[in-house]
Amino acid sequence: MFCHPIRIAAADIDDMGHVNNSVYLRWVQEAVVGYWRKTAPAESVAAHLWVALRHEISYRRPTFLDDIVVADVVAEQVKGARAFFSTIIRRGEDVLAEVKSCWCCLDAGTGRPVRLSREVVGRFIP
Template sequence: MPSIFQHDIEVPRSAIDANSHVNNVSYVQWMQDAAVMHSSAQGLDAAAYRRLEASWVVRSHQITYLAPAFAGDTIEVRTWVANLKRSRSLRKFLFVRAGDGKEIARAQTEWVYVDAAGGRPCSIPPEVSSAFTLVSPDEEP
């Protein structure tokens, strides 16, 4: 599995806001969806995390919007893991409009690995950390 995961989205009309372009809330949803799909593709789906009795929760999101996207556009959502620390991970995203190759947004999410029972941060186990290949800044798209 490549270290940079890609998922394509055709922008639905329901993602369009009063300004006639994709609403910022849609990007956050797409980030979460891509992160979950990437994890599942690496063998860590919801059932795997239940067995590990742990989960990921978001600590923060940061999004920089570079160009608008519109209903019907196909958006390539690329995501990768930039770092894994004791109980945290930084995941980055690039949104590209497939039709013209235009970067429309860059984003990142800091995730915290937590114990499912108590919700407290816990150490990321080797079976989780070894599932992802870290992408260094000079390897990023």
């Protein structure tokens, strides 16, 4: 698991006084990419990019400006060029949102989908 701290900015707050739902997508992107950068070898990070294919978000509780929030990311599975992640966004013990997402690994030079080596996959899939 990878724990990604989240910063909440005033611009993240909507007219209802809490974090706008669209901001959660940015948080998931930051958390998954951060997990990749921390876990993968430097040469793989330089050679590959990730693009989100799908996010399924279940919102549980609102998030506010002064909250201390983290995103816990787990890589669940890799199939070909696709990787599946689970992200839990928390404020202390409270679950704020649960996210299931699917990402495609791209070759940084060509922009085409590419499979990761078994060695790289083994670094972040238990």
